[in-house]
Amino acid sequence: VQLQASGGGLVQVGGSLRLSCAASGITFSSYVAGWFRQAPGKEREFVSAINRVGGGTRYADSVKGRFTISRDNAKNTVYLQMNSLKPEDTAVYYCARSRTAWSLSGGRDAYFDWGQGTQVTVSS
Secondary structure, three states: OEEEEEOOEEEEOOOOEEEEEEEEOOOHHHOOEEEEEEOOOOOOEEEEEEOOOOOOEEEOOOOOOOEEEEEEOOOOEEEEEEOOOOHHHOEEEEEEEEOOOOOOOOOHHHEEOOOOOEEEEEEO
16 A cells, blocks of 8 residues: 655745645545644644545644645545645645545544655745
8 A cells, every 4th residue: 555645845925736645555535535744843733634535524723724635536646735825834744544434533543554745845
């Protein structure tokens, strides 16, 4: 099982990025997928999650209204569209597969098969 996160980079405040998480070795569409992030010196925190069919989503309060999670099950890929980026969004972003198909948990323990992470840096 492999989750490959990509799309990170350096962007100015107010800019946008679209992260992708491509899965191989699993049927990603059978599971909730989540995005987490970890800034230097901080704990890994929940960002967003989406259920197996994409009809249910959940966001951390800090990103609500700015980030949008989506998935293309035909491509076995989950996306995170990030708009109106702020310096505090700077972190390594990780995607992960949940143990369930429907529960949109924000807890790290609910997820496994983590991707390698992609760096997002927002400059002011």
